[in-house]
Amino acid sequence: MGSKTLPARKDGRVIIHFDYDCFYASVFEAKNPALKSLPLAVQQKQIIVTCNYEARRRGLHKLQLIKEAKKICPDVIIELGEDISPFRDASKELYNFVKAFSWNQRVERLGFDEIWMDTTDIVEYNLETLNRHDLENSFFQLSRDDPTAGFSFDASVLAGHKYPKDYIYPGNPDDVVDNLTFRLRLGSHLALYIRHQLEQQKGYTCTVGISTSKLLSKLVGNLNKPKGQTTLMPPLSQIDGQSNNNVIKFIDDHEVGKIPGIGFKLSQKLRDFYLGRPAEYDKGLIYGGRPEPVKVAELRNHPDVNPEMLEKLLAGPGSPHGIGYKIWCLLNGIDDTEVGQAKAVPSQISIEDSYIRLDTMPEVLRELETLAKSLIRRMHKDLVADDDDVIEEVQSETTTSSSLASKKWLAYPKTVRLSTRPRPALRPDGTRPRSFKRLSHSAPLPRFIFSLSTNIDSLADRLVNEVLIAMFRKLHPEKQGWNLSLVNLAVTNMAETAGVTKTASGRDISHMFKKQDDVLRDFRVTDFTPPPDSGSPRVEDLEEIDGGLDEHIEDKVYTEGDWDSEGDEDYEGRESLWADTGGIQSL
DNA sequence: CTGGGATAG
DNA sequence: ATTTCTATCCCAG
Incomplete structure (x- = not known):
């Protein structure tokens, strides 16, 4: 029923x-408060990713082309935000x-x-x-x-x-x-x-x-x-x-797609249902007109909409169980999910880069090296702490001052994962199917990576030669013919070391x-x-x-x-x- | 555990 | 933010 x-x-x-508020711009302002009263924009590639409110007052906005912004506001201060x-x-x-x-x-x-x-x-x-x-x-x-x-x-x-x-x-x-x-x-x-x-x-x-x-x-x-x-x-x-x-x-007057938890796919399905016609999207519209908005009220008050119906409409392979009921709750403004406990270490660290064209093995090797170096640097930054920052029963009484402090891993990731996004092959009619699917493969992360005395370049080099090349071959067995638009390198499955607890419970x-x-x-x-x-x-x-x-x-x-x-x-x-x-x- | 999908900023 | 670069959670096998 x-x-x-x-x-x-x-x-x-x-x-x-x-x-x-306008976080990226605020980071620059916090470092240099004089910027606060000036129009400030943060640039990535050829666009403004965010700008402060002084800049907005002068007509600038997010995702605006740099050229356009300079025309509208010639004295805009532009900071690079790519790092x-x-x-x-x-x-x-x-x-x-x-x-x-x-x-x-x-x-x-x-x-x-x-x-x-x-x-x-x-x-x-x-x-x-x-x-x-x-x-x-x-x-x-x-x-x-x-x-x-x-x-x-x-x-x-x-x-x-x-x-x-x-x-x-x-x-x-x-x-x-x-x-x-x-x-x-x-x-x-x-x-x-x-x-x-x-x-x-x-x-x-x-x-x-x-x-x-x-x-x-x-x-x-x-x-x-x-x-x-x-x-x-x-x-x-x-x-x-x-x-x-x-x-x-x-x-009630939120568009369904604006509800956190209702993302691209779900709002697409919900919209298609409400409008009574199948999706009519992606007609070469790069910056195309937004699909007709459907409001929460319209869906929730629709006579056919109920948890069971939503389950049928939205459930699919891989979708969370009880999705119909969860979405029904969201449409009613109900969300029982808990605020997550603060964690001492992230559950994953990943680095990726995208490419116009990446289709030869030497290029891949070079990119893997680059990514591996960045990844190891990130691991050092996020997973290594000064010894005396880490609470440990025995240690806390013996450690004296920070001058003697050594470094210690807060967690050892057990797994390394390599992902790629192959550029789909051309279709017979010459168009390219748009696909963002990724392939990935995981392997044990070798222990040598945790050496804090070896320099990062050699660690990265070993990682590439001893692990990553083999993983890459699993993903792309052919000698060539592939062309990658993205490569991602990640470490996961963090095993936290003593003295660090996941949650705020216990002695932490x-x-x-x-x-x-x-x-x-x-x-x-x-x-x-x-x-x-x-x-x-x-x-x-x-x-x-x-x-x-x-x-x-x-x-x-x-x-x-x-x-x-x-x-x-x-x-x-x-x-x-x-x-x-x-x-x-x-x- | 692995690999893939959806979602978020 | 479907674009890029992260990150998290979830599911099936």
Whole structure:
């Protein structure tokens, strides 16, 4: 039977999604702050991959041709962004910075510029310690161990923007706020604080979404960029039909392909179904007109659409089991996936390059050498640490200073994988079938690669001659006739060494707390005195003013000595921020 | 475990 | 971001 049942929503969580503003451009700005006020674009090949907001104000945009950009904005400053290692380094540094605020270590990175953090435990703790009778003068605890670590804030309001924009609390302003609303409110203040620290300490601004799932936090953040944060307000589940359900209201006018998890293939199938005709794509349209958009609402409300039907429509060889049900959940704004635990080492490191033409063995050898060298360098960078950075029972007591520090592998990859992408042969009619399929082959990674005293060139040389050539022959037994458009080299199957744990469980926790303390030390509020009688500057107002580009977070919010009240100006909308016990009980 | 596919930025 | 260069998760064998 075509049931449209859904799982109960898991709205006990508070998840924050961070997205750094124009990340590549910000990396250059962070190194050279003078660039911040100038139009700045980052170039890869002949295009601008990203540009700062000053450049956008002057009409530049992502994926624009360099020539075009220079015509529109002759004084644009162009930085080369083809070497991505500075971006990778900055990403890692910022990730570690944000991670230091986490207690449960559920901090997951997506690409270089996005992070999810599950702050449920921190929020829950603060929910318990809060004085409900003096919300305006609240103190947010950033550490369980140190009650002085934290910041003061006004818990009677939510920080930042809300969805819907004209949100009004449906309950009685004189009563106690319901727990769901309160958790989100606490999450919003934590988000604002971390954003503030990111900007002050690291020089990066970001855009943030706050909600109860990865899906919703990521999507809702898009509403106010750059330098903004948005919280998806309750009610999140149905009470009296769908009209007052903000999840449905929010997700409904997204194009299906914009939903994370619904990628190219799935949205193609869903679109074809809804439009009632087979795919009519790729008619030589390089930069072609976008296919007609299909909205989430249109699909979900279609009489034939239900989990079983979606399963039939979308399931195929290799597709995840229960895909129909999962997509149905996404169309209803439901996503129960957990924020991943922070990992000490990546599960894979890969290097690849693409080629116009690669069809002779000597060329292949040269490329394999190049890739192997890069790969080994990456392994050293990501998998090797100073000995005294690694916690080990015996060692931590014997190691003295960092001057004697030796290097140690955090993990030994067990497998090396070689992948190629053959350029498909010409068809009889002379056209070339577009294919991006890859061939791959794996083999044990030889132990010699872990020698830290041998120079990288010789290691790469041995790897190519003793392993990679044989693997290449497996993929391409013919002497010639092939033509590769891509070669990829990867190491996988990481075996972590002692002293490094995958998760934050067990004895690694002390390591994590140490890191948190390192970060907190610099901006701990030592002698907190509540403001006389108004509140701290209202984060609400600071955000809502938001003219856009030049708006920045008031840096006085969290510092001492600034509590002399400038009185209560304009508390517009205050009543709407209070809530009652009646109405909504989320759990 | 291996090899391939889908998805993401 | 179907283009490039990574990375992750999932499935069948």
